[in-house]
Amino acid sequence: MVKRNTKNTGNPNNGYQSSILSFFTPSRKGEITAKNTLQTMDCEIDSSPRNLTPQINMQNNVEVSNCVERLDNLELFSAERSIPTTCETTPTTGTSVKLNPINSSGRRIRKICDDDDDDDDDDEFLIKKICRQSCLYKEDNEINKGIPDLDNLLYEMNDEESNELIINSSIEVNKYSKLGMNLPDIKSLNNDVPKNIDMERDDFNEDEEVARKLLSTTVAQGSQFFREYVELIVQYGRQFSFPPWLQLTKIKDSNGRYPTDPNYNPSTVWVPDSNSKLAKEEKHHFTPAMQQYWELKKDHFDKLVFFKIGKFYELFYIDACLSQRLCDLRWMSGDGKPHVGFPEAALHAYANKLVNYGYRVVVVEQMETPKELEERNKTTSGIKKDKAVKRGVNEFFTNGTLVRPNMLNDMARILMTIYVFSKVNNEAPDNIINEIGIVCVDITTGKSELSILKEIGDHFPMVKTLVTQVQPREVVYLSGNLPLPILRYLKNTTPTIQLTSFRDFMEPILASKDIIEHFQRVNVEIPTIINELCTKSTALCTALSGTLNYLKSILLCDRFILTGNFQQYNPDEKQYLLLDAEALKDLELLQTQQGDEKNSLFGFLKHTSTPGGTRLLRKWLSHPLTNAARINERLDCVEWFINHPDVLFNFCRELKAISSNGRGSPGSNLDLERIINRITTGALQNTRGAIFFVNVIQKKIVDFLTSLETFEKVLECIRSNFGDIELRKSMPTLLLALTGMNNLQCEEKATEPCLGGFLPEISGIIEILRSWFVKDINNEWIPASGNYDLYDLNLSLINETKDKLNAELELISSKLNNTTIKFVHMKYRYEVECPDNIPRSKLPKLEITSSKKGFIRFHTDKIKDLIYELEYREEQLQNSLFPYIQEACKMFHSHFSSFSAISDSLSQLDVLIALSIVSMDTTDGPFCRPTFLEDSGKPVLELTRCRHPVVARLNSGFVDNDIFFNARDVHASCILVTGPNMGGKSTVLRQTCIAVIMAHIGCFVPASKCSLTLVDRIFTRIGAYDSILEAKSTFLVELEETATILKYATRNSLVVVDELGRGTSTFDGTAICVATLEYISHHIQCRCLFSTHLHLLCQEFSEDPSIIAFHMDLKLSQDTKTMTFLYKFVRGICPKSYGMNVAQLAGIPAEVVDKAANLAGEVELCTNILRHIAYVRVLLLNIMDLDPCEAYKLLSLKENKLYKDLNNCSQHKVVV
Known part of the structure; x- marks a missing residue:
């Protein structure tokens, strides 16, 4: 890339420091932050230099100058922001470029085009640079002192308002803002404030005092941006110049209300009228461009405003301070205002970063060119002429509304x-x-x-x-x-x-x-x-x-x-298996407890090839079906793909090839849902919007035609892989529908084997839309000749102007009597090049533009007028493309249902293939097709060699288990699960639920056999945690989840309860567990896995036929007292939970463990004695109803047990 000359000689690093790199290179202490002086658009900005050294000390950072070569290779535009005016052109150096008959090359002319995606290659590089670790400012640990009395600033609130503000405050606070805890004290600013600032001045202390009061107001409790505004004013107020209306003591909303007013609106800010005395006094903050800035900022005070000036987006004041801190942008300007900026191509990268931090971004664009400003001013009479081009809000970025x-x-x-x-x-x-x-x-x-x-x-x-x-x-x-x-x-x-x-x-x-x-x-x-x-x-x-x-x-x-x-x-809704918030979280279906998607069930199943398929898979997983016929339709497709792996993998390879040929990130070319949405949105726009320096209009046409080609390729891919006659004979019904053509649209092809499906015939409409565009001699897309009268008219006018230029060249050639004279397009467009020995007297009115050895180049007044006319008509030509593209998008939208049918079919195929890939992978164990049984009155679930698919993938040697409800030799719906800590109880509970969910979405199950009746809802009560923000203790959370189970569970539900009652005392917990399990087993009678360490439950339900005990097996060495987990789910009761062994594994000191073991033995003996006594008491009360022999037998049995336990107590010196 040939570097351009610059007038700014104050920068010793002009070779690269004036390019894009300067915006991504961390500044060094004492280094001059230099960019080339902007030729302002008709006095938009004040005339002071924009790039003098700011009077602040910068942080020390690592230099990244090794990126210079990469930037040169990318040939990104220079940071010099010269703006084309009405006639003069921007000088360049370098070799001549082939002339474009529409947009002539060789001169850096502004491309007039609308808002759309920037060049993806540039964005990819910029995003990598931007996403490096931001330089965060240090927090002062000694500032949470001396909070002043705020009674005079607060108004009386009711409890509801107060509570909501507290919640909002907690919601919006982030790691960069802690309710004023980032306010530096005077000492912390010593290194940041210029030497001439008197740190003992009273007004500084007053600012800090006001700041603390403002941070205690209700608006600060509810608005993150307002809190940060206060903090940043204190932090940077002594370094930079802020206008009076942003000072802490004078800040008001647009209605003139102060922050202490309960109706204060933090999303607006009061700004003086441009003709007011204050605005004139503060003209440094109220230049023509800044007047536009304040007119927009006053309605968007709580958002970051990206203000377009030339090729750059610039941020001022609070926005600049915040963005510099988060994005490590370089400080700009020497006029005292806080001011940062970045190139046009980096818009989405920086906006995305700030949105991910939780901020909202407003993009302000230039809405007219300087020529259009000049023409507008010519048509106005009797009023003041505008000195700045029009600007307006063009786009918003928020977390839930990103569309790029x-x-x-x-x-x-x-x-x-x-x-x-x-x-x-x-x-x-x-x-x-x-x-x-x-x-x-x-x-x-x-x-x-x-x-x-x-x-x-x-x-x-x-x-x-x-x-x-x-x-x-x-x-x-x-x-x-x-x-x-x-x-x-x-x-x-x-x-x-x-x-x-x-x-x-x-x-x-x-x-x-x-x-x-x-x-x-x-x-x-x-x-x-x-x-x-x-x-x-x-x-x-x-x-x-x-x-x-x-x-x-x-x-x-x-x-x-x-x-x-x-x-x-x-x-x-009853057509779906209901998974509530607790189930989704406890089973880690969509993400793990740590927020990781990869190791969730969704991550395990995500073998999709398209974005639409990925989104559909997530929906299937959170909404499993409860209709056996629809589930079996999916299972039939999965089984067919397993039996035809060649078709499956060939289809995936072709989809990958289609995706890799597209622009943007891998897979985005196959996001048909979003492609349809973007093209349809184009039907809303028929005029040019903002001004950009990249040719977005060409990108719009290219994306439109590429999208049509993508639909065509996808349809052909489906036909070629699923269109064989013999192959279709073996296909299940759903697969035939997803891969077959719609009969109504294909009547002339009634013998075609792929009929009888959802797919439309779109080749006709694609050919029509494609015929609307042709390529010109410069390989750019333009309307086909004769299709668009307005474009053809503008093109003819351009050719007329070019003919006039050629005629002028011939006239000059004849005057100078030299046939070697020609037009060149080097430093300017249409420079006349002639030998330098021609007398100047023959052309007295010429302007020398450049020269080379033996030749001079010049413009005449006539040529400059014709260039101005040519550029104006070229802009008109470009503007005329917008209604043309709009008509193309409207025609596309008229076939919305056809293109959507292709998108829906592809997404469903993609999900079915993903489930098939999972089902055919037997690396960790077998997968089987689930069998759904008819409802016979009792809920059934039979899982043989079942495993947790995610855990088995992560850990080799996973032990599978059999789980039965009303199947095999288990004739009960409730299973009481005991076992040691870390023995695998929770894993068994979770894998049972996951197997059921996988069966209901139409996937094979990680087991050798799976039979079940339909499940309508899965309830989980797993884990123990409190919720401080919701003011709920651990036990309350447990009971709320248990109440939901008891209230909404039906006979067809699946319930898993893990260690209920551990949030309260043992006796209360035991009583609640007994009552809950009895209600589930006797009244609800659903499939239930009830895990507990309260072994009294086992004795309580030992004679209950509706509850069967299982436990996690282990091996205990009598010699070393060490324990080996076997992870087998076997019938029977585990006598102990072996908590002391786990305490040893956790590293608890031996003396503590021994003491705890002795105490545990004593408590267990006392508990058994009390239970024996209670049993005998009940027996004696009812002894008259018993047979004498039976009564004697029961009393003798309890007597022996009681004497045995009492004897043990005496040996251990336990007092009962």
């Missing part, structure tokens, strides 16, 4: 909106009836699920289940409407969720009208499902209205309505 492919992974990114309508329960006034409307939206695919939940009380189990199943990335709610238990749950169990308190929810009575107006604006008919559900539920209607208004506020509402695929979603 290079900011997404394969998983759905869900935005959830919740609205709660509560009323008093007349039957039980203490229990509130809550009607909850929930809307879940995946903007990238258009899928939207609407839920109406009815919850009684304040436990909200269905809401928790829905949140766990969906795992939203952002939850929108109306402040004061969301119950505190839900708010606490969202924070406690899902800390990655971004909680958004949104004010613009409509009143329930107006919500329906609001929805109608949104759909009418886009000219889309309201789906029937919305009409039906919103009529049923006021809460859902309000939630949907809130969703639309929130999406409108971030410029995504029209896209959502146009691409929306609305469905009802009920987590309690």
